[in-house]
Amino acid sequence: MIPEFLKIAGGTVYDPANGIDGEVRDLWMSGGKIVEAPSDFETRPARTIDAKGLVVMPGGVDMHCHIVGSKVNAARMMCPEHGEIIPSTTSTGLRYAGLGYTTAFDAAIAPLAARHAHEELVDTPCIDRGFFALMGNNHYIMRAIRQNEPDRLKAFVGWLLGASKGFAAKLVNPGGVENWKNRPEGNARDLETRVDHFEVTPGQILASVAWAADELRLPHPVHVHTLNLGLPGNWTTTLQTMKRLEGHRAHMAHIQFHSYDGGDGDESTFGSKVGPLVEYLNDHPNLTVDVGQIVFGPAIGMTADGPVGHFLGRLYGTKWYSNDIEQETGCGVAPIEYRNTTAVHAWQWAIGLEWFLLARDPWRIAMSTDHPNGGSFLAYPRIIKLLMDATFRKDALAALPAEVRERSVLRDLDRQYSLSEIAIITRAGPARMLGLTNKGHLGIGADADVTIYTPDPDPEVMFALPRYVIHRGRIVVEQGEIREATRGRTLHVAPDYDRGVEPDLQKWFESSYSIRWRNYPVEADTIGESEVVP
Amino acid sequence: MALLLRRTDESDLPIEVIGVRPDRLRGMPPAEIGRFPIRHGNRTVPLAEVFQIKGDPSDERIDFEGNLRNVHRIGAQMSAGRIVVDGCTGWHLAAQMSGGTIEVSGDAGDWVGAEMTNGHVSICGSVGDLVGASYPGSRRGMTNGTILVGGSAGAEIGRSMRRGTIAIGGACGDHAGLGMIAGTILVFGSCGRYPGAEMRRGTIGLFGGGPVPLLPTFRRAGRFRPQFLALIERELRRTGFAGVDWPSGKLDLYHGDLLSLGKGEIWTREGGGLA
Amino acid sequence: MDPSRTVDDRRIWPDSVCTACGCLCDDIVVKVKGDRILEAQGACSIGEGHFLGNRRGDGPEAWIHGEPANFDEAVERAAILLAGASCPLVIGLQECTTEGHRAAVELAESIGGGLEVPGVSATILSLQSVGEVTCTLGEIQNRADFVLIWRADPVRTHPRLFSRHVLEPRSDFLPGGRNDRFLAVVDIRETTTLKEADLAIPMDEGAEVEALWLLRALVKGIAIEAEQIAGVALKDWQALVERFRAARYGAILYDGRSNGLSVRGIHSLVRELNERTRFVVMPLHSGGNGVGARNVLTWRTGLPGAVRFVEGQGPLSSDAGLPSATAADAVLVVSGNPMVMDNEPTTEVRRKIPRVLLTGNQEPHPQAAEVVIRTAAFGIETSGTVYRMDGVPLPLRAVVASRFPTVEAVLRSIEHRVRERRA
Amino acid sequence: MIPIVVDTFAEAFPMTAARAILTADTPAWAETAARTMSGYATSVIACDAEAALERILDPAETPDGRPGCSVLVFAFSRDALEKSLTNRVGQCVMTCPTSACYNGLPVAEKSIVVGGRLRYFGDGWQISKWIGERRYWRIPVMDGEFLCEEAFGTVKGVAGGNLIVMGNDPSRTLAATESAVQAIRARCRDVILPFPGGIARSGSKVGSKYRALRASTNTAFAPMLRGVVTTDLPAEATCAYEIVIDGLTMEAVERATAVGVQTAAGQPGVLGVTAGNYGGNLGPFHIRLLDVLDRYGEPV
Structure with a gap:
């Protein structure tokens, strides 16, 4: 059978992974992949998209969002009034496609509920997707650390990712959530806090799982949501965490929420400590971050960090959902309204932008709103405009409370992102951080995920309404209209691990969990079309 | 001249007249009004398919006639003008309305004036549940305006209401004023269980006489004759709420719900007291 | 994945899920011969009825x-x-x-x-107004040193709930199993579950909401002037609240079919208890x-x-x-x-x-x-x-x-x- | 002898005015509230406002159906009026047993906040009620609650309308002036006569030899200074009394002036009725006595 080709002709291509910065080129695709132009000049593509004057980029990659699984669904049930921020799986897929995104990863799934997450992923159209499996408060991991059995721990991480069909190891408030489950106001305040019952520390969990992820050669390193999220003065914990991860690859999630100055109880001391943290990041290529930018308006706090959920529900006096998940993690959900008149919220907004503008290497900082924690991913075009247009940004800053306006370094930052840099932080960079060699670029053999934009003086307009969005070689969106709701693929890992660990594991499992060991792993037929990422 | 919409068929399928409001239709040519899309069951149909249309809404008035029991969302989101209904309406009458006047000669279904922000609604007959209430998940019910009901009302009237007045000439169901933030609810008939549960502020007047089933988290303050009720009485009479027996003597005052701020008040007729 | 194995002429399905009640016990060993189920090992009486009940595949489709x-x-x-x-x-x-x-x-x-x-509309409405503080059954199994059964009779409706998850299991946190746990039951009638309680409170029918509001008030330290509420002496309610306070990880289980204000009351109570200790709530759903x-x-x-x-x-x-x-x-x-x-x-x-x-x-x-x-x-x-x-x-x-x-x-x-x- | 109505004019000023409706359980307490509230409010020369009881109200006329009074209050600006009214209502009405206080003018854009300021006395226990288009504050007090309207409408009123009754017999002149006061109070709405019993005997002129004083005694009408200063008194006059009129509108002041002049002029012992002015340089409103008699006086 002669392959069918789709050709994008004469577009201005931004493909930073391949060193292409705004060159006019043709792209050929076939069988869902980017291919060489056929050598046979007779070959005509089945369809040609005339992209003259248009901007061509790889499909967007969201490396940190919350779009599926038990806590997202609990949020949908709890907050029907916020359906816009936490849409159905169908809407989520269509909206990502509508923004030119073709890949997204849910950042926090409890392996016990992995089956649920996968069922939702299957029902999320138009994007390839996967999730990170929560491990920071896993009892078996803490046991292995206490017993000083790194190989057992490594094997467990491998088993857990394989059984849950997850993509990466995620740590959320390691040790802190376990303490919170175990006693009122329990938490971990620093890396040396003792975890009840287990005699380990958050620092040990961080280092051990980072080590195991590296040892298992996972495509994406340990994905860290460290202690004290959202609390004044938490920057010291963040810096300690980064230092503790020295020698390992690691990704620091939603770094904005972890970069705060200030002390207990005194709101006037709240402020930015991006400076020392970004300096550390700039000097340490083993680390990457995503920002977790907030946008003013309604949001939903949604986290495996149980105590943070409690904190938010109390702070804003809203409804609060919490779910403790046996042996594994916690979970908290509470609605939030970010107001540009509230000093702390204004600081959070400024701190996110400080990160974008002070980070030297765009390849190591990714766009995210930690959807829906900082706001909806639908805000990305607005954030792009804030990065590309210093005047727009300064006007927005001018509307904030004086203490932020005057104290944030934002007022002195004139940097404006180029289109190429935007392409890096929204697709090429996250794909590279995730270890997805087929995503985030347009080289031969890459997945044919392409977004074509109509240039506009207003970047928000340009990025909010792509001219075409192509997912695995199929046209999904054409000028804002859905053409085809493609079925995406679930991306997961299947690491090799020492199966000798299983008897001990099974014994522990059967005595601790409320379900049977045999019923825990997610079978291949549950997860729809899928792809193992090596 | 008013726009007259007369329904002639008797089908029970739900009809939703979203957008059929004086402020929206004013100035629209008659043909366009006839084509105005409304929901009939699971289809969208032109207004003229369901209603006979006469007159025009140039004076910002719409009259409804005929079998309207399954016509829902009359006057929803309306911001100005007047709607007069001769008969009984379906659900969501005046929901989220922000201004204007709605008068109904018969009954209305659930969600009358839900989350309304202003305006005046008066219904001669009885109404269903959730008058002036918040929709599921939402923090606030009605935030202003007046809802007057001549007959009785169902459960959870004024749920999470933030401001405004609801007056019920007859009885009301359970949980009146559930989670009320502020505002005024007056009931002149008997009252269901647990009025004022989790109310923060606001006033509930239960003037049906007889015992009132209060929660243990309400505390009695004593017997008083407050002036503000005289003001409300005068205002309600001015707006046509008549035929009820206003209490003339002293009233018993209870504070609660102590579980949530406790600044709410329940007034009962002298000797009403706890059930 | 087919985990079954065949022994002689019988097919044996290990770790099968029983959908007869909300427990969804997933440790049932089902033995099958042809299209006939011979045995459902491990199932409770309700589960046995579910697996072994008359199945007749005849008649029109x-x-x-x-x-x-x-x-x-x-x-x-x-x-x-x-x-x-x-x-x-x-x-x-x-x-x-x-x-x-x-x-x-x-x-x-x-x-x-x-x-x-x-x-379950009441549970959803409650979730939409106050939220929910809950957990998976394994947390109760491992951590709950205090369990309150509120107007439910799981011993009858969810027969293995206590033995598998709620009361009897031993864990690293509660090595003594049943001895490390306190069971309180509040109901309006003598139930099988009530008989197992360490603290049983039989209250008046139709007074649940009053009782819950009272408990919430006591938990919040609000003084209530009444000698008895819902037919129960105030001091007995206070004794229950003392138990709440003493719990490290408490769980309240109620009938998932409950409606009205009591669901919101239970969920709010649990939320309020989390201001001083850890508590979770779980509706007991049917099969x-x-x-x-x-x-x-x-x-x-x-x-x-x-x-x-x-x-x-x-x-x-x-x-x-x-x-x-x-x-x-x-x-x-x-x-x-x-x-x-x-x-x-x-x-x-x-x-x-x-x-x-x-x-x-x-x-x-x-x-x-x-x-x-x-x-x-x-x-x-x-x-x-x-x-x-x-x-x-x-x-x-x-x-x-x-x-x-x-x-x-x-x-x-x-x-x-x-x-x-x-x- | 026919008393002379001097062909002169009263010179009046614009002032911002509000009307408070005070109610209480009994007419006596309502009046007590009104009189206390309008104490020390004769002239803005040295008071924060000019205020007086306008009228006793029938229960059918009051918002809550109780006995009541209306009080008009005048000050030079809305800010001054707001401050004065808030203080007066707070100190003299809220304190008065069984009282309540309502706004007696339409609330337009130009309104002042009274209840909305006094509410803080409630220490967090105050309750707001919107009734119709108006907002009320319920402030807990020791006999129940004090109900006070949030906002009071204001108008640009006219103050300083006046007439001066001159005579040769002090007691008869005073009696004549009193009857003028009674006539105005009985027949005129929208005006108050803020001086004691409606009458000022120490009329004033602008300025003083002492720099600190803005006004000083009206030497032209002080009979005992006859011969030392230029006098405006008729030759036989031995005394003069002034009625000062503040009103919500120019017309109300003019009508009251006409009623006052006509009534006084017909009384025995009155030699003449005149009015105080400052040469027309100070106030923008000139109320010419003969002119208002023409327009509003009753046919003789």
């Missing part, structure tokens, strides 16, 4: 107006009824797997209908897969409980929507609706609205609906995902084959015919 019909005729008839309706309603869905729920959503969309999972139905409906439409599809619009909420049941002009009942007796003929009143019934009941009444289509018996003849009452998803595996199709297959066939008719 469908009926139309009480007359036997074949599957295709019945599907055709159902499609005509539903596609021709202006306001069709799909209801039930408690006895099918995720795949069935997905098919139901898609069918509802294609016919422009409403979709409703009955029951089947209602939890799954609600989950799927929510993720597919963004709305829990009830939705409605109208042409040219996305799913609309009908939790606050329209009086659906009375407004419908055709109803598709997917098996497992407790409101519908599928072994009885429809009453005159109900017959006014034409109904299609999909049922796994082994002896449905041929006149239970205008069209009755038999499906594979849920939990025994069907595979897929089911959700436990705490939201934990479990794999259901068919242990015997059925000559009837699954709910999902029937729904997809109907949808297919609807689309053909439209085209």
Whole structure:
């Protein structure tokens, strides 16, 4: 059978992974992949998209969002009034496609509920997707650390990712959530806090799982949501965490929420400590971050960090959902309204932008709103405009409370992102951080995920309404209209691990969990079309 | 001249007249009004398919006639003008309305004036549940305006209401004023269980006489004759709420719900007291 | 994955899921010979009834107006009824797997209908107003040193709940098992569960809400001037609150069918208790897969409980929507609706609205609906995902084959015919 | 002898005015509230406002159906009026047993906040009520609650309308002036006469030899200074009394002036009725006595 080709002709291509910065080129695709132009000049593509004057980029990659699984669904049930921020799986897929995104990863799934997450992923159209499996408060991991059995721990991480069909190891408030489950106001305040019952520390969990992820050669390193999220003065914990991860690859999630100055109880001391943290990041290529930018308006706090959920529900006096998940993690959900008149919220907004503008290497900082924690991913075009247009940004800053306006370094930052840099932080960079060699670029053999934009003086307009969005070689969106709701693929890992660990594991499992060991792993037929990422 | 919409068929399928409001239709040519899309069951149909249309809404008035029991969302989101209904309406009458006047000669279904922000609604007959209430998940019910009901009302009237007045000439169901933030609810008939549960502020007047089933988290303050009720009485009479027996003597005052701020008040007729 | 093995002429299914009650015990060893279940090892009496109850695969696969019909005729008839309706309603869905729920959503969309999972509305309303502090059963199993059963009788309705999860298990946290736990029971009558309680509080019927409000007040330190509430002396309630306070990880379990203000009261109480200690709450749901139905409906439409599809619009909420049941002009009942007796003929009143019934009941009444289509018996003849009452998803595996199709297959066939008719 | 109405004019000023409706359980307490509230409010020369009881109200006329009074209050600006009214209502009405206080003018854009300021006395226990388009504050007090309207409408009123009754017999002149006061109070709405009993005997002129004083005694009408200063008194006059009129509108002041002049002029012992002015340089409103008699006086 002669392959069918789709050709994008004469577009201005931004493909930073391949060193292409705004060159006019043709792209050929076939069988869902980017291919060489056929050598046979007779070959005509089945369809040609005339992209003259248009901007061509790889499909967007969201490396940190919350779009599926038990806590997202609990949020949908709890907050029907916020359906816009936490849409159905169908809407989520269509909206990502509508923004030119073709890949997204849910950042926090409890392996016990992995089956649920996968069922939702299957029902999320138009994007390839996967999730990170929560491990920071896993009892078996803490046991292995206490017993000083790194190989057992490594094997467990491998088993857990394989059984849950997850993509990466995620740590959320390691040790802190376990303490919170175990006693009122329990938490971990620093890396040396003792975890009840287990005699380990958050620092040990961080280092051990980072080590195991590296040892298992996972495509994406340990994905860290460290202690004290959202609390004044938490920057010291963040810096300690980064230092503790020295020698390992690691990704620091939603770094904005972890970069705060200030002390207990005194709101006037709240402020930015991006400076020392970004300096550390700039000097340490083993680390990457995503920002977790907030946008003013309604949001939903949604986290495996149980105590943070409690904190938010109390702070804003809203409804609060919490779910403790046996042996594994916690979970908290509470609605939030970010107001540009509230000093702390204004600081959070400024701190996110400080990160974008002070980070030297765009390849190591990714766009995210930690959807829906900082706001909806639908805000990305607005954030792009804030990065590309210093005047727009300064006007927005001018509307904030004086203490932020005057104290944030934002007022002195004139940097404006180029289109190429935007392409890096929204697709090429996250794909590279995730270890997805087929995503985030347009080289031969890459997945044919392409977004074509109509240039506009207003970047928000340009990025909010792509001219075409192509997912695995199929046209999904054409000028804002859905053409085809493609079925995406679930991306997961299947690491090799020492199966000798299983008897001990099974014994522990059967005595601790409320379900049977045999019923825990997610079978291949549950997860729809899928792809193992090596 | 008013726009007259007369329904002639008797089908029970739900009809939703979203957008059929004086402020929206004013100035629209008659043909366009006839084509105005409304929901009939699971289809969208032109207004003229369901209603006979006469007159025009140039004076910002719409009259409804005929079998309207399954016509829902009359006057929803309306911001100005007047709607007069001769008969009984379906659900969501005046929901989220922000201004204007709605008068109904018969009954209305659930969600009358839900989350309304202003305006005046008066219904001669009885109404269903959730008058002036918040929709599921939402923090606030009605935030202003007046809802007057001549007959009785169902459960959870004024749920999470933030401001405004609801007056019920007859009885009301359970949980009146559930989670009320502020505002005024007056009931002149008997009252269901647990009025004022989790109310923060606001006033509930239960003037049906007889015992009132209060929660243990309400505390009695004593017997008083407050002036503000005289003001409300005068205002309600001015707006046509008549035929009820206003209490003339002293009233018993209870504070609660102590579980949530406790600044709410329940007034009962002298000797009403706890059930 | 097929974990079964064959011994002699018997097939043995280990770790099978029992859908008879909300516990969804997943450790049942089912022994099968041919299409007959011989034994359900580990199952409680309810579970045994579920696995070993009469299964009769004989008789017609469908009926139309009480007359036997074949599957295709019945599907055709159902499609005509539903596609021709202006306001069709799909209801039930408690006895099918995720795949069935997905098919139901898609069918509802294609016919422009409403979709409703009955029951539990009070739990959802409470969630939507105050939230919920909950956990998976394993947390109670491992950590709960205090358990309050509020107006429920799990010893009867969820027979293995105490032994597997709530009361008896030993764990690293509670090495003494039952001895490390305190069980309080509040109910309005002498129940089997009440007899096991370390602290039993029998209260007046119909006074639950007063009692809950009182408890919340006591937990918050608000003085209450009353000698007794709900027929129980104040000091007895205070004793219960002392137990709350002493708990490290407390759990309150209540009947998932409860309604009214008491659900909100229980959930609020638990939230308030978290200001001083750790507490969780869990509704005890009944069997089947209602939890799954609600989950799927929510993720597919963004709305829990009830939705409605109208042409040219996305799913609309009908939790606050329209009086659906009375407004419908055709109803598709997917098996497992407790409101519908599928072994009885429809009453005159109900017959006014034409109904299609999909049922796994082994002896449905041929006149239970205008069209009755038999499906594979849920939990025994069907595979897929089911959700436990705490939201934990479990794999259901068919242990015997059925000559009837699954709910999902029937729904997809109907949808297919609807689309053909439209085209 | 026919008394002379001097062909002169009263010179009046614009002032911002508000009307408070005070109610109580009994007419006596309502009047007590009104009189206390309008104490020390004769002239803005040295008071924060000019205020007086306008009228006793029938229960049918009051918002809550109780006995009541209306009080008009005048000050030079809305800010000054707001401050004065808030202080007066707070100190003299809220304290008065059984009282309540309502706004007696339409609330337009130009309104002042009274209840909305006094509410803080409630220490967090105050309750707001919107009734119709108006907002009220319920402030807990020791006999129940003090109900006070949030906002009071204001108008640009006219103050300083006046007439001066001159005579040769002090007691008869005073009696004549009193009857003028009674006539105005009985027949005129929208005006107050803020001086004691409606009458000022220490009329004033602008300025003083002492720099600190803005006004000083009206030497032209002080009979005992006859011969030392230029006098405006008729030759036989031995005393003069002034009625000062503040009103919500120019017309109300003019009518009251006409009623006052006509009534006084007809009394025995009155030699003449005149009015105080400052040469027309100070106030923008000139109320010419003969002119208002023409327009509003009753046919003789």
